[in-house]
Amino acid sequence: MFADRAKILIRSGKGGDGHVSFRRELYVPNGGPDGGDGGRGGDVIFEVDEGLNTLQDFRHRRKFAAKDGEAGGKRRCHGKDAEDIILKVPEGTVVKEAESDKVIADMSGKNRRQVILKGGKGGLGNQHFATATMQIPKYAQPGQPARELWVKLELKVIADVGLIGFPNVGKSTFLSRVTNAQPKIANYHFTTLNPNLGVVDLEGAGGFVIADIPGLIEGASEGVGLGHEFLRHIERTKLMIHVVDASGSEGRDPVEDVYKINAELTAYNSDIAKRPQVIAANKTDLIYHEEGVHPVEKLRAEFEPKGIRVFPISGATGAGMKELLYYVSEELSKLPDTPVVFKQEYFPEDELIYMDLPYTVEKEGDIYVVEGPKIEKMLGYTNLDSEKGFAFFQKFLKDAGILDELERSGIEEGDTVKMYGLQFDYYK
Numbered sequence: 001m002f003a004d005r006a007k008i009l010i011r012s013g014k015g016g017d018g019h020v021s022f023r024r025e026l027y028v029p030n031g032g033p034d035g036g037d038g039g040r041g042g043d044v045i046f047e048v049d050e051g052l053n054t055l056q057d058f059r060h061r062r063k064f065a066a067k068d069g070e071a072g073g074k075r076r077c078h079g080k081d082a083e084d085i086i087l088k089v090p091e092g093t094v095v096k097e098a099e100s101d102k103v104i105a106d107m108s109g110k111n112r113r114q115v116i117l118k119g120g121k122g123g124l125g126n127q128h129f130a131t132a133t134m135q136i137p138k139y140a141q142p143g144q145p146a147r148e149l150w151v152k153l154e155l156k157v158i159a160d161v162g163l164i165g166f167p168n169v170g171k172s173t174f175l176s177r178v179t180n181a182q183p184k185i186a187n188y189h190f191t192t193l194n195p196n197l198g199v200v201d202l203e204g205a206g207g208f209v210i211a212d213i214p215g216l217i218e219g220a221s222e223g224v225g226l227g228h229e230f231l232r233h234i235e236r237t238k239l240m241i242h243v244v245d246a247s248g249s250e251g252r253d254p255v256e257d258v259y260k261i262n263a264e265l266t267a268y269n270s271d272i273a274k275r276p277q278v279i280a281a282n283k284t285d286l287i288y289h290e291e292g293v294h295p296v297e298k299l300r301a302e303f304e305p306k307g308i309r310v311f312p313i314s315g316a317t318g319a320g321m322k323e324l325l326y327y328v329s330e331e332l333s334k335l336p337d338t339p340v341v342f343k344q345e346y347f348p349e350d351e352l353i354y355m356d357l358p359y360t361v362e363k364e365g366d367i368y369v370v371e372g373p374k375i376e377k378m379l380g381y382t383n384l385d386s387e388k389g390f391a392f393f394q395k396f397l398k399d400a401g402i403l404d405e406l407e408r409s410g411i412e413e414g415d416t417v418k419m420y421g422l423q424f425d426y427y428k
Helices: 171-178 227-234 254-268 295-306 321-334 373-381 387-399 402-408
Strands: 005-011 044-048 063-065 085-089 093-097 103-107 113-117 148-155 161-164 196-200 208-212 239-245 277-282 310-312 360-364 367-371 416-419 422-425
Touching: 005 113, 044 093, 044 103, 063 085, 103 113, 113 148, 148 227, 161 171, 161 227, 171 196, 171 208, 171 239, 171 321, 208 321, 227 254, 239 254, 239 321, 254 277, 254 295, 277 295, 277 321, 295 310, 310 321, 360 402, 367 402, 387 402
Parallel strands: 005 063, 044 085, 161 208, 161 239, 239 277, 277 310, 367 416
Antiparallel strands: 005 148, 044 113, 093 103, 093 148, 196 208, 360 367, 416 422
């Protein structure tokens, strides 16, 4: 089955923790700190692979994690940086943040490789925290935590022109006649279950890529039939060829068909519905006109005053194809040459917040004991022997709500607060 969507969990690597150690040499009994730094955690990288055309690799595996950085060691040994994890995707894949549906990356055009989640930095060893007043620091900096994110992958095919229309109007036959594509063709609805791509080469004119978009029926924008699955594939097209059955061989009115499909485009994305269109009045070889207005003339009278050209064609005999294709090539030459690329809306580095770590405030006798992994990490990051470092730690206690929690617990000025190895008197 053609896979053009997937939802996966990605996780970058945690930075390795800094190390706490001291020099121990024969004639240096009280050597200084020599704890090494931790290694960098692995990044999560998306990369375009020209050999892929579906997201099948992500259908049966949902979680992808980079390795963690190695912890620092003795004698200033730096922990090993972790390897990045590289996820290969086909060109045209759009990576979105799953909850907000905002675009993180569009893997098309010049964007062949992008870091989506950066690994955590390694923590500093205790060698970095020695000062004139603190010559034997017994703490090191922990590595930055890993980051994880649910993302949606959507493949939106890269094509200049989209073939749209109801099932069984001859889109696949049209594509097979004008390009090197070999779509499956039969006389029943929903023969085409995959977007088919082909390249149109024209003598003396610019060629273009054309895509047969399957499954468009009335109600497609609301998820009826298969249209909801494939409408995304026309989002990059610059122009659309609207194929209709001019012969009415299945009892439908071709004029009504055009309006119904355009209504689905408008409901799905009004910007797409405003893009240039040309109508291919197909199956003219099956028209047996005896009286009244000819079906092709009826289409022309309805749509050409609106600026939409109508070309009578026959996918079976090839009649009218050349005129239509040269017209499409000429119209494309008038449109901007820049590819349709979706701009980044979600920036993990700015918007992804580390998981909030809990803390507890308990009273043991006359001492208020505050503990929690968040506090322990901050103590590792901060040099409390410096005035600047202590002020930074106080700001953290306020921003994290810990001072408010102490107030609610009944603390008064002069009471003692204990946080792991740190103990101090409380003053507002």
